[in-house]
Each structure stands twice: as structure tokens, then as C-alpha cells.
Amino acid sequence: MSDTAQSILETVRRVVGDRDGFVPLHEPEFAGNEAAYVADCIETGWVSSVGAYVDRFEKDLAAFTGVGHAVATMNGTAALHIALLLAGVKPGDEVLMPTLTFVATANATAYAGATPHFVDSESETLAVDPIALERHLAATCEMRGDQCYNRQSDARIGALIVMHAFGHPAKLDELVALCARWHIPLVEDAAESLGSSYKGKHTGQFGLIAALSFNGNKVMTTGGGGAILTNDPVLAKRAKHLTTTARVPHRWNFVHDEIGFNYRLPNLNAALGCAQLERVPEMLARKRVLAQRYEEAFAQLDGLRFLSEPQDASSNYWLCTLLLDRADVVVHEQVLEALNDADLMARPVWTLMHRLTMFANSPRADLACAEDLAARIINIPSSPNLVGPPGSGQ
Known part of the structure; x- marks a missing residue:
């Protein structure tokens, strides 16, 4: 395992805390009506x-x-x-x-x-x-x-x-x-x-x-x-x-x-x-807490950044996302493997549409940035329950 993969694994573990079993990327939560x-x-x-x-x-x-x-x-x-x-x-x-x-x-x-x-x-x-x-x-x-x-x-x-x-x-x-x-x-x-x-x-x-x-x-x-x-x-x-x-x-x-x-x-x-929908505001609040914890934790690591909400926007942080500083297919795969092997679900971005067989001949612009991003994006566990159940204050 590379140093980058090890550091990311340890940081995610520190943010989500000790969890029994598999930690999904984003799981539903039913705690109301x-x-x-x-x-x-x-x-x-x-x-x-x-x-x-x-x-x-x-x-x-x-x-x-x-x-x-x-x-x-x-x-x-x-x-x-x-x-x-x-x-x-x-x-x-x-x-x-x-x-x-x-x-x-x-x-x-x-x-x-x-x-x-x-x-x-x-x-x-x-x-x-x-x-x-x-x-x-x-x-x-x-x-x-x-x-x-x-x-x-x-x-x-x-x-x-x-x-x-x-x-x-x-x-x-x-x-x-x-x-x-x-x-x-x-x-x-x-x-x-x-x-x-x-x-x-x-x-x-x-x-x-x-x-x-x-x-x-x-x-x-x-x-x-x-x-x-x-x-x-x-x-x-x-x-x-x-x-x-x-x-x-x-x-x-x-x-x-x-x-x-x-x-x-x-x-x-x-x-x-x-x-x-009655519970969305409260779930969004906990998701923002989780995103803030990730952002603070990953600020200490070199070679990547946590994707924060854009200027002039407020994001729901549906999926918390890491961006490697540069495209590196080997490191990218090592990080995904390390997290998933540790029962912390992580995934890359979807296969780019122009790479799918049925859309391979579709018209396209220069896609250089998307190609670069595809080798840098890593989504990490993002469920609101990772900061505790409703009203827990965790």
C-alpha cells in the first residue's frame, strides 16, 4: 500500500470512528414517520x-x-x-x-x-x-x-x-x-x-x-x-x-x-x-458537519484536497469527495482498494460517457479536464449517520 493510500485510510477511519462491519457510501436513514x-x-x-x-x-x-x-x-x-x-x-x-x-x-x-x-x-x-x-x-x-x-x-x-x-x-x-x-x-x-x-x-x-x-x-x-x-x-x-x-x-x-x-x-x-422530506433539513445539517470534519482532517495531508462547496453556492454534500492533486491511475486504484478492503466503501467517478460502447461515436468537445478528473476523484463514506443519529449531538 502506498503512503498516500495509507494516509487516506487512516484519515477516513479517524473521521468516521469505530464502526462494526461495512460502512456504505451513502445509506438511507429511517427515523421519523x-x-x-x-x-x-x-x-x-x-x-x-x-x-x-x-x-x-x-x-x-x-x-x-x-x-x-x-x-x-x-x-x-x-x-x-x-x-x-x-x-x-x-x-x-x-x-x-x-x-x-x-x-x-x-x-x-x-x-x-x-x-x-x-x-x-x-x-x-x-x-x-x-x-x-x-x-x-x-x-x-x-x-x-x-x-x-x-x-x-x-x-x-x-x-x-x-x-x-x-x-x-x-x-x-x-x-x-x-x-x-x-x-x-x-x-x-x-x-x-x-x-x-x-x-x-x-x-x-x-x-x-x-x-x-x-x-x-x-x-x-x-x-x-x-x-x-x-x-x-x-x-x-x-x-x-x-x-x-x-x-x-x-x-x-x-x-x-x-x-x-x-x-x-x-x-x-x-x-x-x-x-x-420532513427530516431533510436535519439530515443535511449532519452531512455538513461530516463534510467539515473531513475537510479539516484532510487539510493536514499533502497531495490531495477535499472538494468543498463552490463559491456562491451551498452544497448538500451528497457524496464527500477527495481530489488527488494529479492524475495517477496507480495511486487512485491503491486508495480505492485500501478503503474497500477495510470495509469503508469508496468509489471513483462514473465511467465517462464517451468511454461507454453505446456512446463511443457520439459528438464530443475536447474532454481533457474530465479525463484528468476521472483519475483523481475518490468518493468516501457520506451518510448522515456517520455523525450520529438524529438529536445525538455527536
Whole structure:
């Protein structure tokens, strides 16, 4: 084991303390009304995609994020798929997105019949680099009327997806301005950033539309689940229609006026979400304590840094992240091996999208920074229970 791997292992152990057994990367925590609300669904029989908890969850989620409308979906990928359709993405379009993202971003684009067009990230936020993107657009794209086109492929640029990596908000002011200049709809992949804000405003409000995820490893969970966020009431109404198989409301008849999707979140999952959302502020507070402890502990080590929230942003620290000072595949693997061998779950960033077989021929910008980051990023245990149970003060 290298000195770097040994030092990181010892530091993580010191921060998380003595733990029996395996320490997950991020595990769910059920310490509130989860069991009571789920039991209520079972007792009343309202367990599927219609029920009071679905309506309540959407209302509570909109209030928590400050957005005008929230539409609950069966998972975050479904939310992103519908968000792209509502942003106007059509078959044959290209959708700009970071290569440094989870595969759902690219998959949702493919579901819409569009092609991912991969762009680079920057090292402060790990999100889309607005300067590099502007340079790439100027070199490869042109305006035809009020639409942006790729000169090389002749495809329309249907949208830009910005993903807030590990809960750290992207440089949204710059990206919003860039999209306005190039007439490109902005879609926020906010799957990881519930509870994160940029200049005092919750993520998911800067683009035309956004998607959230409530997978079991997120800040809060509904088991599976996601949501569409928008401030546009027309888009919100259409999102609910499309995700409910495009059924025309009627007391008993089943009439569908277009091809829709069976994407609604079941009431059973929404009940879990209502209880979890009640506890999000407290869980976020403990996650920030954990991040602060990591940051202070790793400040003593050379050769790496703890990824802190970007300037002008407040991060949820969904995943706590280390960045090696330089790309070193050998050291990177040694650190991951040492932590996982010690039952401290750690992982690298996802395989970059342009390296996946199904997207290998997709258009791309210069991806030098993302390539470099992929050999430097290490995610370490990030669960709120690592600083004690609710109210413990640990």
C-alpha cells in the first residue's frame, strides 16, 4: 500500500470512528414517520399511483425547493426523459451534456431519440465548464434563425443538460447566459442536489425544467422515485399528463390523447418521501458537519484536497469527495482498494460517457479536464449517520 493510500485510510477511519462491519457510501436513514405513513397506505389500500401522499409529496417538495411546481415520477431517469421532451428535444437533435455524469443523463437523451453531445467539466464544481463550452460552440456550431446547429453533423442542438455533480451546484449564472446567447434550452439534472442552492436559490430553478432523483442512496429516498421541477404552470400540467399515460380525465372512461408514459410515483413511495422530506433539513445539517470534519482532517495531508462547496453556492454534500492533486491511475486504484478492503466503501467517478460502447461515436468537445478528473476523484463514506443519529449531538 502506498503512503498516500495509507494516509487516506487512516484519515477516513479517524473521521468516521469505530464502526462494526461495512460502512456504505451513502445509506438511507429511517427515523421519523416513514413506517406510520407507509402503514397508512397499506391499511387504506391506496398504494398505487393515485393517493393523498402523492399530492402531498408534490406540494411539500415544491415548497422545500421554492419552485412553482413539482411532478413526482417513478425514478429520476423518467423525470429527466420527460424534462427533455418538454424542453422541445426531438428525434435527431443533439443534447449537450457533461461526459462526467451518471449514465441516466445520456440514456434519457437516447430515449428521446436524440444524440448525446459530450462537453468538458471544470475542476472547481466538476460540472460543465462554461468557458470551454462557449469556445466549443463557437468552433463547431452556428445560428440558423433562432436555433443552434452543429455545422459538422447538421443536427439541431436541442438542449444543454447541466448536472450538479455530487450535490455541488454548477456555475449557473454563466451557463444561463450562455444558453440565452445560443438559444439553447437549459435542463438541470438536479438528481444529486436536493438541498443545494446557488446564490440563495435552490437548484432546479435556473433552467426551463429540472429533474430530481430519490434513489435509495440519495440525500432522501422514496425507494425509487424522482420528480420534475418547473416554474412554468403549462409545462407542469403537461408533465403530469404525459407521466399519467396521457389519460384524459374522466370518472370512468379510458381515453388517451397521445402517447404517454406510465411514470407516476406510487402512493406507497410518496408516503415514504413525505416522511423523509420532513427530516431533510436535519439530515443535511449532519452531512455538513461530516463534510467539515473531513475537510479539516484532510487539510493536514499533502497531495490531495477535499472538494468543498463552490463559491456562491451551498452544497448538500451528497457524496464527500477527495481530489488527488494529479492524475495517477496507480495511486487512485491503491486508495480505492485500501478503503474497500477495510470495509469503508469508496468509489471513483462514473465511467465517462464517451468511454461507454453505446456512446463511443457520439459528438464530443475536447474532454481533457474530465479525463484528468476521472483519475483523481475518490468518493468516501457520506451518510448522515456517520455523525450520529438524529438529536445525538455527536
